Amino acid sequence: MGARIEVAGLTKRYGDLTAVDDLTFSVEPGEFFGLLGPNGAGKTTALEMIEGLREPDAGTVSIDGHDPWRRDPALQRRIGVQLQSSAFFERLTAREQLVTFGALYGAPAERVDRLLAEVGLEDKADSPVEKLSGGQAQRLSIACALVHEPEIVFLDEPTSALDPQARRNLWDFLRGLNDSGRTVVLTTHYMEEAEALCDRVAIIDRGRLLELDSPAALVRGLDAPTRITLAPGAIEESRAREVAGVDAVTVHPDRLELSTRRPAEVLAELARLDALDGLSASGATLEDVFLQLTGREYRS
Template sequence: MASTIVVQGLHKAYGEVKAVDGVSFEVEAGEFFGILGPNGAGKTTTLEIVEGLRKADAGEVRLLGQAPWPRNAALLPRIGVQQQASSFFERLTAREQIRTFASLYGVGSKKADDMLELVGLADKAEVRAEKLSGGQMQRLSIACALVHDPELVFLDEPTAALDPQARRNLWDLLRAINTQGRTIVLTTHYMDEAEILCDRVAIMDHGRILQSGPPAELVRGLDSATRITIETGAIAVDEARRLFQGAEVDDDGVSLTLVTRTPAPVLASLAERNALRGLSVRGATLEDVFLNLTGREYRA
């Protein structure tokens, strides 16, 4: 099966800043693909080049078998784009917004109204866009990107600034979209989001892809210790340090944490002593992989 997206040797610079520096990747049909990275990593620039919104300095992009640049009108009905910032026509209701977008693709009003139902906005159809909540606006933005039934959907940080409930609801919607056979490319700052939604991810920094693959595979490849947490007092700190000499032991007055690379004997020993109150066991996550690759320094 031919890849839906093929990117080879992509470069884009702004003066001395290399926003994209030799990026290559492929996305298969029906795949949910994530591009992860800190602020300024080059995620959005990469996505805009692939979408045909920006010209690359060098490299090649094939989108559904065609070049997206110069602006390829034949591709527009086949792709849907939801950008970081939602922009809607002033003073139009949600229904008017989606019908306007639909009309640009020759799609009828019924299909537009059905799309509002799909994203859970049927009860907000007569509400003006500027009166919608942040999560509702994101849903409307995605509905506008999907109203013409595209084969490929680009989502640039679709859950940014949403509250946890709105994020979870949007995840359900994105899963449903992907299940219908659409290929989805997502950029996000949220590692839990990528770990749950994406079949594969590419981790970017300084304009380059540092590592890519299925989230679970990347996590398994990280040599990381296991954190075992129990209630303070379940076992004395001095006893824990004596019993588990290869482990780091820390007690903050609420929880006692053991960090070890051999969790099985530690858990067995705690169970023998009936010291499992408040037990929590945490292995490596995609966030650990991300921080290991990109560093922990703060970036505005």
């Protein structure tokens, strides 16, 4: 099978600002694909052009051979879209909201209660949408995107308003969607989320593609040192600096941190010295890759 989504030379300008700049990538059938970038990187603009909500100034988008901007009803029934900011019909309950969205696609009414339970809104089914919290409204927005059981799902920062417990529960739900064969494309600011869910990620900044690969491959390519943390007093700082393989030692009030590119050798020596109190070891993460590529300055 060929790519499910093909993006080639995608460009969008607003006056002198180029929000999306010659973006090219593809998404395979059944893939969980992440689009990452700092604030203002062009993620949402790019996603809206791929969804067919915004017309490109240049370049092409193809979803299973169809141009989404042409509003093909057959294609629209096969995709589900959760926007970063969603508006609901006023004075409807959560259940009525889903029933209404489902009716637009001819979705069976019995799917509604099952979907409410799957996104954790079963006890809010009869609550007006105006009474839902930000996180509950976010989950309802996701449910509305899925009520017609689309083959391809677009999610724009789906967990941005959720607490950690709700976020993890939604991760399980999204994995299930992907495991069932659906293609999922999401934007997120949570690097841990991208590492946990995505088969591949595209990192963009100022509208341009910087890197595209699996999270694991991007982390391996960073060639960052391993950080070994010990409890204060586990070993004297001077002795830690003498351990073969240790590149740097940093003293914090609550821990001693060793940096090394030969972790096995260092851990073996620490064990020999009986200096393993409070030990933890961590390598590079996707967040380290992201910061190296996009910088650390604040973005508005």
